Amino acid sequence: MTATPHGDVPGGDRYGEAVFRPEQAGEAERIDFGALAYDDITMARLRELGVGPGWHCLDVGAGTGTVSRRLLDEVGVASVLAADRDTRFLGARLVPGLDVLEADVTAPDFAPGRFRLVHARFVLMHLPERERLITALTELVAPGGVLVLSDAVDLTSDRTPDTPYAVMMRAMWQGLRAAIGTDVSWVPSYPQLLRGAGLVSVAAEIHVPPLLPASPISRFWADTWERSRAAMLATGLVDDAAVDSAVRYLDSDECAALSAGMLTTWGWKTVEGL
DSSP states (O other): OOOOOOOBOGGGOBTTTSSOOTTSTTHHHHHHHHHHHHHHHHHHHHHHTTOOTTOEEEEETOTTOHHHHHIIIIIOOSEEEEEESOOTTTGGGOOTTEEEEEOOTTSTTOOOOOEEEEEEESOGGGOSOHHHHHHHHHHTEEEEEEEEEEEEEOOOOTTSOOOHHHHHHHHHHHHHHHHHOOOOTTGGGHHHHHHHTTOEEEEEEEEOOOOOTTOHHHHHHHHHHHHTHHHHHHTTSOOHHHHHHHHHHHTSTTOOOOOOEEEEEEEEOOTTOO
16 A cells, blocks of 8 residues: 555554554565556546646655655646655655655644645545544645545455455455554445535546556555465464465466455535635
8 A cells, every 4th residue: 555644543553553564674665566556547537637737735645655756747736745654765755846744644733734636545544533534634625626535445245256365355354454443344435425524526436456467456465465464364264375375366367356446536625615
């Protein structure tokens, strides 16, 4: 995933500390695999929404800063404030117009200003008080601006074939929920929550990248399973041999599964808004 914000979860752990530790070797590469899988879709949506020159943007949970830099380099926005609870992956990748803020989006005093674009990808699914945070992010959108949120949606169900991938994803979501509070079950309610926060012209879409051998999304899931192995084993749904088998399955021609989707929702702040 591309974000490393945190909040209190059961057991007193904070997101990132129990499973996805920024200091762990290879974490930046894992985040970048996710970026390779989703950045083109994110950028296409932002362009379609009219993001362009003159826009001042906030990228919440910026991770390694791929979206932030592309907004500047390819779209030509005026500025991007890249905010994350841990900015170690951003400092070495600065470009003109990019400012970095080390901050916790869940803090009551998180108020870095008003922006024409407020963007957060794979952030809120890991955090508590989600409705409050959507309201708080809405308050950071300038009149006439847009809030764009993207998070994962689990496409496995009771009727999904028990492929090694599907079994592993069920264990992963259950394990991450217990370990760090991740909960994707409420993500489909995003459009209603944005409308409830006072935004207008709300809409949503889902993108599902294909699971192909050695593809960025396949490598991302393999790395994510490795980092979340302990949490997955704790569910009792899988063992070490099953995790290893699922990683091999991802990189084989036998893989026939539907990856988790990325739901993107957006809504506009009216010019009459404050």
